[in-house]
Amino acid sequence: MYIGRQKELELLNGFYEGNECKVACIRGSLGMGKTTMARHFAEDKDVLFFTAYETTGKQQVSMLGQQFISETIRANGNKSVNKKNISKMSSMTELPQLLDEITERAGKGKLLVVIDKYTNFVKADSTFNSILVEYVKKQWKDLPVKLLLIGDAYILMEKQVIGKKSPWKGLIDLDIELGAMRYDEAREFLSYASPAHKAILYGMTGGIPGQLVKVSRAQAEPKEALGVIFGGNPEDATLLPEQIMGSELRELSYYNCLLTAMAKGMNRVNQLSAEVEKPKDVVVPYLNALMSIGIVTKQNAITEESNRKKTRYLIVNTNVIFWYKYIVPHFDLYMDGRLDELWDNYIANDLNGYMQDVLTRMSREYLETQSDNGNMPFTIERSGNWWVNDDEAGTTDGFDVVSLGKTKGKSATIFTLCFYDENPVEIAEIKGLIDKTRQLNREGDVFYVACSNNGFNETAETVASTIKNIILIEMEEMCK
Secondary structure, three states: OOOOOHHHHHHHHHHHOOOOOEEEEEEOOOOOOHHHHHHHHHOOOOEEEEEOOOOOHHHHHHHHHHHHHHHHHHHHOHHHOOHHHHHHHHOOOOHHHHHHHHHHHHOOOOEEEEEEOHHHHHHHOOOHHHHHHHHHHOOOOOOOEEEEEEEOOHHHHHHHHHOOOOOOOOOOOEEEEOOOOOHHHHHHHHOOOOHHHHHHHHHHHOOOHHHHHHHHHHOOOHHHHHHHHHOOOOOOOOOOHHHHHHOOOOOHHHHHHHHHHHHOOOOOHHHHHHHHOOOHHHHHHHHHHHHHOOOEEEEEEOOOOOOOOOEEEEEOOHHHHHHHHHHHHHHHHHHHOOHHHHHHHHHHHHHHHHHHHHHHHHHHHHHHHHHHOOOOOOEEEEEEEOEEEEOOOOEEEEOOEEEEEEEOOEEEEEEEEEEOOOOOEOHHHHHHHHHHHHHOOOOOEEEEEEEEOOOEOHHHHHHHHHOOOEEEEEHHHHHO
């Protein structure tokens, strides 16, 4: 059963409509389910599904020709395939020969052509990209060819396909960047687990489909998932953050050091500069490189986006945070396969701190989804954060989520704090949320949202029930 990506599949269905030539691109990091989604989309269509191999141009064409034969036999059966055509396709050595065969086949009806691992296709021969572009512009211009290019190398896909200087400029009709799944999709993989464990597993997998599939197949609870997700050692594991970075970046030592510092909670340039013992003007390019491949993001306070002093850098995916927060500092245990010891001594008692960030991300997604579905007294137009820095103490104080939107036609600001701890949230913490909002200019009506993994005490619930702009949300509700 295929799970998730319904919005992206709707976009692909729209791309497939009509009888004109169109080009779509699906890109994203390893494990995001690009190939799985494309194969699901292609199931009921006349399709040529090519997977490019990292090799020379001549061998690439030969291998694609063999895939053409296999796809043709699969679609039509042995009897309908001309032996002379098979012989011709088997002996192909030049890309235009293969593309001419596609042209002939597309003349008989709509044809979906998928090239997976497109960066391997491009690297095989420096002329392949431009040759394919010319066929789209000329030979296929009036044919119902739907060309789908799939790649997981951010930098090369940017340069060769979607960048402003790419030969594809103006030809890409649909560009889909697949990121990690939101919780409301990811939870379908975790139906066997309790609500509390669903949230932990979501954090550990980071919502990465490739990781969710592994955990789901093993029916793993959090402690067991440590071995399932990270594989026991780097030689056996797949989708480790370092492997993904290694395909895009050089000098991993400083990137690893930066990410370990960020997993500890350091998020400002001056903090990171001190930790890695590099000047700020050296650290920033490293951060920019991590942003270019989707590992790190830059945030500004939502109401002060031009204030450069309020800039911080965060790791995008909680799976990456888990790796650098828990495994890298205890790499000896990981390499020795002593995962039970790693979990019991260093992870289990520290999970509340890690899960605070996971709950924050889940809460933001939940509020946005409920807003989109009309289940909140406000509509959210955009969400972000707001905080103040104490440079002397090196600390940051603020909200977990600040959203700007509308309520009854007027502006609204929604302040959210998340509480991941062992005790129900007290009324004092709700009052603290309200008091904290006085630190900044608030737009229009104000709503206060508190999210808790362990519920709220009776007094807090009583107050919230009588004041319409206080909303209490339990994690179990988000996990349903």
